[in-house]
Amino acid sequence: MKYDLEDQLRTDVTELGRLILGMRAAYARGENVMEYARKTAGALGNSPVSTLIAYDLQAGTYIAGARANPEARARWCGQLAEILNPYISTQSSILEVGCGEATTLAGVLKRLDNTPRHALGFDISWSRCAHGMTWLEENGASARLFVADLFEIPLEDSSVDVVYTSHSLEPNGGHEEAAIKELMRIARHAVVLVEPIYELADAEAQERMRSHGYVQGLKEIAEKLGATVRDCRLLDYCGNPLNPSGLVLIEKTNMSLPEGSDIQWRCPLTHAPLIANSTGFYSPGTGLVYPVLSGIPLLRTSHAVVASSFGLLNVKKPVCGG
Numbered sequence: 001m002k003y004d005l006e007d008q009l010r011t012d013v014t015e016l017g018r019l020i021l022g023m024r025a026a027y028a029r030g031e032n033v034m035e036y037a038r039k040t041a042g043a044l045g046n047s048p049v050s051t052l053i054a055y056d057l058q059a060g061t062y063i064a065g066a067r068a069n070p071e072a073r074a075r076w077c078g079q080l081a082e083i084l085n086p087y088i089s090t091q092s093s094i095l096e097v098g099c100g101e102a103t104t105l106a107g108v109l110k111r112l113d114n115t116p117r118h119a120l121g122f123d124i125s126w127s128r129c130a131h132g133m134t135w136l137e138e139n140g141a142s143a144r145l146f147v148a149d150l151f152e153i154p155l156e157d158s159s160v161d162v163v164y165t166s167h168s169l170e171p172n173g174g175h176e177e178a179a180i181k182e183l184m185r186i187a188r189h190a191v192v193l194v195e196p197i198y199e200l201a202d203a204e205a206q207e208r209m210r211s212h213g214y215v216q217g218l219k220e221i222a223e224k225l226g227a228t229v230r231d232c233r234l235l236d237y238c239g240n241p242l243n244p245s246g247l248v249l250i251e252k253t254n255m256s257l258p259e260g261s262d263i264q265w266r267c268p269l270t271h272a273p274l275i276a277n278s279t280g281f282y283s284p285g286t287g288l289v290y291p292v293l294s295g296i297p298l299l300r301t302s303h304a305v306v307a308s309s310f311g312l313l314n315v316k317k318p319v320c321g322g
């Protein structure tokens, strides 16, 4: 299935209005909200907006889970750090795509042999990033979190040394090719996909994955895109045997490129360079600004604000209450 940005923008706006109240009500009734959205939209797969609402409603539950079962969290993060270690030096940049509440990112950063120079994470849900910031702080880890869509990542080509996922491609079944292409675009050295591997799962797990609209065929699709897949296997440890975690390890051909400098942001809509500051990410070439909400940059295409004067004026803070 092709990922079309124009279709996506149209759908985002209408779907948000159509789904938000119903999904919130379904969540309050304790129902599976993704299933509710699929039925309401009559869709075969999960749309980005339903994924966003569903995950945003659950914000805080991963941290609660990590607190309740620290041994499982430590094992999961240790396993990922082992895979990532060969690619990370003190000069590296690393990005977790779909980082949720940073429960994996914080644990991975603490277990890497080298602390990377830049650590980044983004998620489609602001609430999850907000919980993630507190979790990072509580765990003495440091990373820059922002809101973005993995299909339109606001970073320049080959600008992050190592890009990894931990079950974030999972709900994006039907859009595997667009997702892998985008991750390969921004990665300089390696793309490490830690995702359920449909082809290596048993029949019961496959049936569950199909019913949830999970990704399939990751290795085959990566190879079709010309990627060098260095490893593909199930992992020793996995939280849920019905959702078997596996690895698809992609090395870029330009492994000899020097490790990166500073992070280079780009407008997800026009691809023009963005200048970052604490109030907004501004593109002088287009006059578009992406706002920052309580310290978390909002960098989805639908967040763009036309504000040509942003870079020119020193806008004074409004006086509340008149």
Ligand SMILES: C[S@@+](CC[C@H](N)C(=O)[O-])C[C@H]1O[C@@H](n2cnc3c(N)ncnc32)[C@H](O)[C@@H]1O
Pocket (backbone or CB within 6 Å): 048, 051, 052, 055, 056, 062, 097, 098, 099, 100, 101, 102, 103, 104, 105, 122, 123, 124, 125, 128, 148, 149, 150, 151, 165, 166, 167, 168, 169, 170, 171, 172
């Ligand atoms: C199963 S959770 C995993 C979270 C985190 N990686 C971890 O290991 O705890 C999947 C995450 O992917 C995010 N996600 C799914 N689709 C996304 C998209 N298109 N863009 C950005 N994030 C996405 C969800 O919001 C959710 O936080």
